[in-house]
Amino acid sequence: MKLAQRHFIIVTLLTIITSLILVALLYFAMPIYYNQQRRHELKDNFNYVVTKLHGQSDADILANIETYDLGRPDLLYSLFDGEGQRLWPNKSLKPDDLANHPNYDSLSTYDEVGSWSTTVTSREGNSYILLAEYGFKNLSQVSQSLVTMYPFVVILIVVLALIVGAVYTRMSTGRIALISETARKMQSLEDGIECQVVGRDEISVLAQDLNSLYSKLLSSIEELKFENEQTQRREREKSEFLRMASHELKTPIASMLGLVEGMIYNVGEFKDHDLYLKKCRDILQDQSELVRSILDATNVEIAVRERETTFQIDELLQGSMASYNALAILNHYKFSPILMPSQVTGDQVLVGKALKNIIDNAFRYSRPGGKISIICKQGTFIVDNEVNCILPEEEIEKLFLPFYRPDYSRTKQDGGTGIGLYLVKNVLDKHGFAYSFRAVNETTMRFQIDFEH
Incomplete structure (x- = not known):
């Protein structure tokens, strides 16, 4: 059964049952409540008359009892003296007055009858007995007449219940149906x-x-x-x-194979085994360094996740400054490091490799006698170096590609493997550090890292 049908049936049944219960309560409880209220009202009137008559003179009591008696057709007051003689109503009551008080004839025409009596004392000290008989029509006959209308009342209740059930069902399930339709669109x-x-x-x-x-x-x-x-x-x-790695490895391996084959067959100058074995060793050392760089570059993501710590950059670089100072003296560079406390969270080993690669590149590509400066302060690391050739922006972007080397560096013996800046890029990107490499003037290139971004 759908929710709308279930709601309709439940609400309709609840409305019918509730309405029938209310009608039954009205049928049984209303007459009882009405009779109690009428009895209470008549008793209040009786107490009011007693209060008014008490303490009046004998003449005023006799005069006023007539007014109170004839003013209420549903109360019959009788006044007796101390000896039981009835003083009111007396024989002198006029027929017109009797017509105004139907209870004088009989109280049997009422459904509810009863009486109250009390003693009233006059101002002169005489005692009187005040008797009040009451009667009224209760709602029993009205309730009985309603029984004949109950079939129509029940039909009306059912119709109203159906209307209420339909309206409530539409209101309660309409939004749910709209939500369901929207969910299907989703x-x-x-x-x-x-x-x-x-x-x-x-x-x-x-x-x-x-x-x-x-x-x-x-x-x-x-x-x-x-x-x-x-x-x-x-x-x-x-x-x-x-x-690209396979391409970089292919050429030196093929070259070394040629050297080895020449030595095996003692072809020409390859008979000098000592010379060409050293060349093979040099080639293997270069390729070993290249392989280590490749491994460092490919293991960046795993290392960052597993070895993240908080460390001081100035302390990390302080131990390498002696060798850089010696290298600067040897190559006549003007080297000025400024290392201030700077705290960073990340992989200490990889960040150290990245920073040293940047410094190494500055020493490798600076012009003879040029200036190299390192500034490390809270949140920032800057390396400036004077170069022979300022790189254009399109060339700078290519420097971060693996195995890329500028044309002028390929002829140098220390041109590098082309992995250094690629490793730097991976390390900084994985740590979320902002960095830039640009020219600051006509002779100086700057590599800057902002650790707090």
Whole structure:
């Protein structure tokens, strides 16, 4: 059974049962309540007359009892003296007065009859007995007459119950049906769909919760799409990285194989095994360094998650300053490090490698006798170095690609592996540090890292 049908049946039955109970209570309780109220009203009138007559003179008592008696057709007052002689009503009562007081003939025409009596004392000290007989019509006859109308009353109750049930069902289930229809539209996962929130009851709370759930679902889908795109991008980068790595390894390996074969067959100058074995060793050392750089670059993400700590950058770099000072003296560089306390949270090993790669590049590509400065302060790390050639912006962007080396560095013996800045980029990106590499003037390049961004 659907919710609307169930609500209709329940509300209709409850309305019918409640209405019948009320009618039954009216039938049985109303006459009792009415009789009690009428009796209480007549008793109040009797007490009022007693209060008024008490303490009056004998003549006033006899005069006023007539007024009080004839003023209430449902109360019959009788006054007796101390010896039991009736003083009111007396034989001198006129026929017209009797007509105004039907109870003088008989109280049997009333459904409820009763009496009260008390003693009234006059001003002169005489005692009188005041008797009040009452009578009134109760609602029994009215209730009996209603019985004949009960079939019509029941039909009216049923009709009203059906109307109330239909209206309530429409009101209570209409919003639920609207929420259900909106929920079906939400299956399309389109933006701008939301349930209408009316009122502050449980149904409106349900609509709000559904809107919130749908909003979070769309946000989660967008995040999943973004993560999927990022994953695909990383997969493409990995594939490209492996392709370039294999290309970088292929040439030296082929070269070394040629040297080894020449030595095996003693071809020409390759008979000098000592010379070419040293060259093979040099090639292997270069490739070993390249492989270590590749491993460092590919293990950045795992290391950041597992070894995150809080450390001081100035303390991390302080131990390397002696070797950099010696290198600066050897190459006639003007080296000025300024290391102030600077705290960072991340992988200490990888951040240290990234910072040293940046400093190494500054020493490797600075012009002879050029200035190299390092500034480390809270939240910022800056390396400036004077170079022979200022790199254009399009060239700077390529420096962070794996195995990329500027044309001028390929001819130098210390041109590098092309992995250093790629490793730096990965480390800084994984830590969420903002960084930039740009020219600050016609002779100086600057690498800046903002750790607090």
